[in-house]
Amino acid sequence: MAMECIATVPRRFSENKTKEDSSIFDAKLLNQHSNHIPQQFVWPDHEKPSTDVQPLQVPLIDLAGFLSGDSFLVSEATRLVSEAATKHGFFLVTNHGVDESLLSRAYLHMDSFFKAPACEKQKAQRKWGESSGYASSFVGRFSSKLPWKETLSFKFSPEEKIHTETVKEYVSKKMGDGYEDFGKVYQEYAEAMNTLSLKIMELLGMSLGLERRYFREFFEENESIFRLNYYPQCKQPELALGTGPHCDPTSLTILHQDQVGGLQVFVDNKWQSIPPNPHSFVVNIGDTFMALTNGRYKSCLHRAVVNSERERKTFAFFLCPKGEKVVKPPEELVGGVMSGQREYPDFTWSMFLEFTQKHYRADMNTLEEFSIWLKNRKSF
Numbered sequence: 001m002a003m004e005c006i007a008t009v010p011r012r013f014s015e016n017k018t019k020e021d022s023s024i025f026d027a028k029l030l031n032q033h034s035n036h037i038p039q040q041f042v043w044p045d046h047e048k049p050s051t052d053v054q055p056l057q058v059p060l061i062d063l064a065g066f067l068s069g070d071s072f073l074v075s076e077a078t079r080l081v082s083e084a085a086t087k088h089g090f091f092l093v094t095n096h097g098v099d100e101s102l103l104s105r106a107y108l109h110m111d112s113f114f115k116a117p118a119c120e121k122q123k124a125q126r127k128w129g130e131s132s133g134y135a136s137s138f139v140g141r142f143s144s145k146l147p148w149k150e151t152l153s154f155k156f157s158p159e160e161k162i163h164t165e166t167v168k169e170y171v172s173k174k175m176g177d178g179y180e181d182f183g184k185v186y187q188e189y190a191e192a193m194n195t196l197s198l199k200i201m202e203l204l205g206m207s208l209g210l211e212r213r214y215f216r217e218f219f220e221e222n223e224s225i226f227r228l229n230y231y232p233q234c235k236q237p238e239l240a241l242g243t244g245p246h247c248d249p250t251s252l253t254i255l256h257q258d259q260v261g262g263l264q265v266f267v268d269n270k271w272q273s274i275p276p277n278p279h280s281f282v283v284n285i286g287d288t289f290m291a292l293t294n295g296r297y298k299s300c301l302h303r304a305v306v307n308s309e310r311e312r313k314t315f316a317f318f319l320c321p322k323g324e325k326v327v328k329p330p331e332e333l334v335g336g337v338m339s340g341q342r343e344y345p346d347f348t349w350s351m352f353l354e355f356t357q358k359h360y361r362a363d364m365n366t367l368e369e370f371s372i373w374l375k376n377r378k379s380f
């Protein structure tokens, strides 16, 4: 990997930062230079991490069992998914068919990128309003409650459907020579997530009493986001958050976390942890899928905490429909035995994504705020 740039020492964080300032967040240097984290990374008391967090029991779905067609295994999988998705939207998937060696290669390459000098990472710097690219500290985007993480996000569409820039082409364009293997492993990972997400869409469709292919066809052509989350060690983890409290605005999130732990979900009025399980993926419903089910399946509040001992790494694949597809629930989930009441307006993912990238920081109210924003736009 080319290291032609000279490591730049990041300018110190000071109170009078302007939004335009793209100060480099180099946690290693921040950690070495002070026992206190910059004020911009300190969260308000009511959002600071809690200490006595217990594990949340989420069902472990045997995906191979579901796909085998065995009637008992199918009914067991659909029952467990229906219960979890109706309550909090989180479940684990095992026997998923993703190659373990792909996972270990993906983690290895993550180290090589996030441990590179800041100016090397900045070659892929996220541009304002864009959902792809490298982001550190988010200081150019938010002025307070900064997440203690660095992220590298890619756009992904299954090539056989619409030819868009692939992950490996993006990496080559942004990072140049020496990143061929890096681009290849994340292209392969994103393709594996696309395959896995469509299988899960079959399971979700059946669990709602729809045709098995209903949601699979809705997402066959997708314009998804694949994100690497790197959470450096933090000197004051009791004051910071790796990722703040939010519901994913997307449709379905497939997350792999390393062995460190830190993902928490707000269920039954308290924060509960999802312990690491290397052989499974954490899957959660997002706002867009909640709208597609007319509110039947829940997009749930969650966050990531950090620690002072170990860095933490996770991969998040966010399945999103084609940008211009209209997001509206099937009649079966609105009429019939249902109240006939629509919970959310029709919208497109491209509008919702633009809302989160240019107008509103995703939190626990994103979908409601977006619905209001849409109505206000229409009344002009």
Ligand SMILES: C=C1C[C@]23C[C@H]1CC[C@H]2[C@]1(C)CCC[C@@](C)(C(=O)O)[C@H]1[C@@H]3C(=O)O
Pocket (backbone or CB within 6 Å): 147, 225, 243, 244, 245, 246, 247, 248, 249, 250, 318, 353, 356, 357, 361, 362, 363
């Ligand atoms: C569509 C997206 C916006 C975010 C990345 C994906 C799905 C999750 C969103 C996010 C992680 C929710 C918390 C706030 C956020 C700003 C972050 O911490 O990164 C969100 C992402 C984003 O807007 O970049």
Ligand SMILES: O=C(O)CCC(=O)C(=O)O
Pocket (backbone or CB within 6 Å): 227, 229, 243, 248, 255, 257, 262, 263, 302, 303, 304, 314, 316
């Ligand atoms: O990294 C994690 O544990 C969660 C990250 C997350 O929720 C997100 O990126 O949307």
Ligand SMILES: [Fe+2]
Pocket (backbone or CB within 6 Å): 246, 247, 248, 253, 302
């Ligand atoms: Fe999330």
